[in-house]
Amino acid sequence: MLTERQLFLLRALVDDYISTAEPVGSRAIAKREDVNYSPATIRNDLADLEEMGFLEKTHTSSGRIPSEKGYRFYVDHLVSPVLLTAREMQSIKKAFTDMYYEVEKVIQETAKIMSDFTNYTAIAMGPELNDTKLKHIQIIQLNAEKAIMIIVTDTGHVESRTISLPKKVSARDIEKLINILNQKLKNVPVFQLKTKIEKEIKKVLNKHIENYEQILSILDEALSYHPLDQIYYGGKNNILAQPEFRDVDKFLPLLNALEEKETIYELLRSPSSGINIKIGHENNLVAIKDCSVITASYSMGGEHMGTVAVIGPTRMAYPRVITLMEVISRKLTHLLTELY
Amino acid sequence: MLTERQLFLLRALVDDYISTAEPVGSRAIAKREDVNYSPATIRNDLADLEEMGFLEKTHTSSGRIPSEKGYRFYVDHLVSPVLLTAREMQSIKKAFTDMYYEVEKVIQETAKIMSDFTNYTAIAMGPELNDTKLKHIQIIQLNAEKAIMIIVTDTGHVESRTISLPKKVSARDIEKLINILNQKLKNVPVFQLKTKIEKEIKKVLNKHIENYEQILSILDEALSYHPLDQIYYGGKNNILAQPEFRDVDKFLPLLNALEEKETIYELLRSPSSGINIKIGHENNLVAIKDCSVITASYSMGGEHMGTVAVIGPTRMAYPRVITLMEVISRKLTHLLTELY
DNA sequence: GTTAGCACTCTGGTTTAATGAGTGCTAATT
DNA sequence: AATTAGCACTCATTAAACCAGAGTGCTAAC
Structure with a gap:
């Protein structure tokens, strides 16, 4: 168990070391105005604190610096709240x-x-x-092979991906696709999009669009989010x-x-x-x-x-x-x- | 004017310095197998090259390093093309x-x-x-005050901006706006968008949409591109x-x-x-x-x-x-x- | 329990000396 | 006339030696 004085000294030492980046010696602590112990007394306590693993020395006769354990203790028990100006x-x-x-x-x-x-x-x-919801999904065709897929969430986040279109997809099909997706997926949490597509959209698409499978596989890949x-x-x-x-x-x-x-x-x-x-x-x-x-x-x-x-x-x-x-x-x- | 030998020595020295990062002395150059001059000869030439400003010394009795002028000359006249493996x-x-x-x-x-x-x-x-052209422009309303504006270029670049909507704009107005913009601005080079809007779109919008001015001012700001x-x-x-x-x-x-x-x-x-x-x-x-x-x-x-x-x-x-x-x-x- | 005193340790900076790479110059050589 | 050998000189780098200062641990006194 640490004595009051040891607690005080540990805090003082860590504070000092934080601001100076130099090993702190007993004399330096003793000099502080709020300290009335002699260097020798302090040395004894510091030696104890070192033995307990809170402090370290850089070499045999140096001042001391906090160990990781020392910092941990300081953070957990000794930090005095600071007010910002x-x-x-x-x-x-x-x-x-x-x-x-x-x-x-x-x-x-x-x-x-x-x-x-x-x-x-x-x-x-x-x-x-995670919990943001789809606001809008859009596919914009660039040329015969490529299109941009854009996803907008309710937080205003915009994700875009270039996708390469399967050969046999018509502009009309894409339009249909977008309509269906927007209808069905609006306000669906983004992380659920994939499963939702898998479960509910597939059937619907099947009815309206040829070649829907290829599109879907691309969509699937495009939906993976890169944090x-x-x-x-x-x-x-x-x-x-x-x-x-x-x-x-x-x-x-x-x-x-x-x-x-x-x-x-x-x-x-x-x-x-x-x-x-x-x-x-x-x-x-x-x-x-x-x-x-x-x-x-x-x-x-x-x-x-x-x-x-x-x-x-x-x-x-x-x-x-x-x-x-x-x-x-x-x-x-x-x-x-x-x-x- | 530089002699053949000086050219050769300059190149040799720069090459050497590039690979060793150490000042290069006359002896080091003389040792190279493709060199048959004695260190003394080389010293004389190096002294000349130094006098002409192509070389420098780090201290009085050091080897030499290329000056900026030396590198410049090397790059302009002496680099021998390297083949990649x-x-x-x-x-x-x-x-x-x-x-x-x-x-x-x-x-x-x-x-x-x-x-x-x-x-x-x-x-x-x-x-x-610069020269990419607008492919598609889209405004997606997030809530009563905010919307996302998305611009897609023909190179597949997607730019998006959050814009705050003026109070009195209806969803219908926005839809109209987008239609007009897409109609008029498609394939317009991106850098011309602003002037084009200024010149051609204003009148059209005036007819169809109330409050178009506020929207335009926002659009204008949103169109500035951050390279x-x-x-x-x-x-x-x-x-x-x-x-x-x-x-x-x-x-x-x-x-x-x-x-x-x-x-x-x-x-x-x-x-x-x-x-x-x-x-x-x-x-x-x-x-x-x-x-x-x-x-x-x-x-x-x-x-x-x-x-x-x-x-x-x-x-x-x-x-x-x-x-x-x-x-x-x-x-x-x-x-x-x-x-x- | 606390402190003064003292011998001891280690670091860091400064000085000194030795080494070696390299130059410039002169005189000899080709 | 161009090249090279020889030599004295310069400077950076490295290692060793030294010193001052900060700090400790321990013992004995308060």
């Missing part, structure tokens, strides 16, 4: 009101805002199409300003990982809602073993829509980022819900 | 045949290919909409592997410049067609003063469509990259022309 709140508010109307643009812009306010790298994912297209970054290179990433070998894997949207997608798919914090190895991704990831989910009219995240060194300004993420996910949710 | 050609061909059908995807993929084959950073821009959305990267971090960019201060401005699409757009808007090479300061952008940019334009059915580029250190493997760019822009043009 009125100025900052104002500035965030402004950023969110000046925005475009398109959902994608909003998400994209949010990533920028997050990175600007945290000075870390921000990632925004989504919107996921990887919906990943936006802000301040991608901010991480390079952090002293722990001075070395090329340190940040190159990280930068490369950021480029792999698959990896990022897996990393951020947040299991729970609300704020989520993963520290270092908790992320299960070697490239970011020295980073922490803080995610927050946002929604739209109560439906979970996507995730925003900030990625920084494990020595991250947790308190600030946490409050910031809370504010931003709230604002984002609010804005999106209001928009549609 | 059959294997490589095969591999490029394969990459281009495995591709998606969408133009955007093709461009995107091309950036990847270029970076993979050069190990530098690749950028692909376009397609520019910045059409910039794709490949191997963004490849540049970090180059020894000249070991230092954070060296590559950070570069990486940041890459993130600014405005900047990149200005940088790559190639004036001429064909292959274009800009060396170091010729680029007029401090962030890439130590880089060279090789651009190539591609087209579609004879119409210029966009630009692809490779950006690497001034010490770039020019011969190889040049041939590679030629091959790729040809393949790309071919593929796109065939697709539509």
Whole structure:
């Protein structure tokens, strides 16, 4: 069990290390005005904290730095809530009101805002199409072989695909097809489209259109949604300003990982809602073993829509980022819900 | 005027420096099997070349490296064409045949290919909409205030914008509007849409639709095209592997410049067609003063469509990259022309 | 339980010296 | 007249040596 003083010292040390990025020694802590213990006393406690695994030393006679376990404890029990200044709140508010109307643009812009306010790298994912509903479907023929299929959802998301038409489809058939699809599929949740087509549309089409099978198979393929297209970054290179990433070998894997949207997608798919914090190895991704990831989910009219995240060194300004993420996910949710 | 031997030595030195990244001394050149001059002779010529501004020294007693003027001369007069291996050609061909059908995807993929084959950073821009023609325009109402406007071009490009509807527009009016627009604007080059609307459509609309002015103003804004959305990267971090960019201060401005699409757009808007090479300061952008940019334009059915580029250190493997760019822009043009 | 004192450890920066690659110049050679 | 050998000199790089400073752990005193 940790004593009051140990708790206090652990917090003080982590706070200090977060802001200086230098190992913290007993003397440095003792010098703080709110501390009345002598360096020696502090040393004893720090030694205990180290023994318990909350702290580490970079070498035998260095000051101490928090271990991952230390950060975890700090995040779970010691973060004191930080208030943003009125100025900052104002500035965030402004950023969110000046925005475009398109959902994608909003998400994209949010990533920028997050990175600007945290000075870390921000990632925004989504919107996921899960529960959005089909608003309109359209096929526009380009030439004898090719056509564009466009799908619009009720959230204003537009997906388009080029499809190659089977040989024996007439313009009339396509028109019929569109009419049927729109009639039957309007307001169907996007993720149900495929099964719905399979179950209900097939028969109807059969009656009206020749060659419907080939069209359907293409439709089917065209309906697969790529969530990887919906990943936006802000301040991608901010991480390079952090002293722990001075070395090329340190940040190159990280930068490369950021480029792999698959990896990022897996990393951020947040299991729970609300704020989520993963520290270092908790992320299960070697490239970011020295980073922490803080995610927050946002929604739209109560439906979970996507995730925003900030990625920084494990020595991250947790308190600030946490409050910031809370504010931003709230604002984002609010804005999106209001928009549609 | 340069003597034969000086020409030869300049080429040899640049070649050598390109592959080793180390200043090249007289002895190193003398050792080459195709060289029969003594180091002293070579030294004299190198001194002359330096005096003429083609070479530089990193310090008084170092070997020499090419100056920008040296690279320029090398590129203009000394590059010996390089042949790609059959294997490589095969591999490029394969990459281009495995591709998606969408133009955007093709461009995107091309950036990847270029970076993979050069190990530098690749950028692909376009397609520019200049001469593509409108195929279809559509407005889909989402709710009382919002609608999506979708524009499809004959190259299969889809642009969509969210627009907010004026209060007093009925669904019927919108339908009318779309019909008129499609009727009048089909096959009009995209860049003429605005003026065409201004000149011809206004009157027609006036007759049929109330409140047409508000709609038009929105339409007008929605029609502005953002070429910045059409910039794709490949191997963004490849540049970090180059020894000249070991230092954070060296590559950070570069990486940041890459993130600014405005900047990149200005940088790559190639004036001429064909292959274009800009060396170091010729680029007029401090962030890439130590880089060279090789651009190539591609087209579609004879119409210029966009630009692809490779950006690497001034010490770039020019011969190889040049041939590679030629091959790729040809393949790309071919593929796109065939697709539509 | 807390603190002062002290010996000990390790880092980081600075100095010194040695090595080696490369040059420019002069004089000899072809 | 052009080329080359020889040599003194320069500068960067590396390793070793050294020193100062920050910090610890431990013991003994408070």
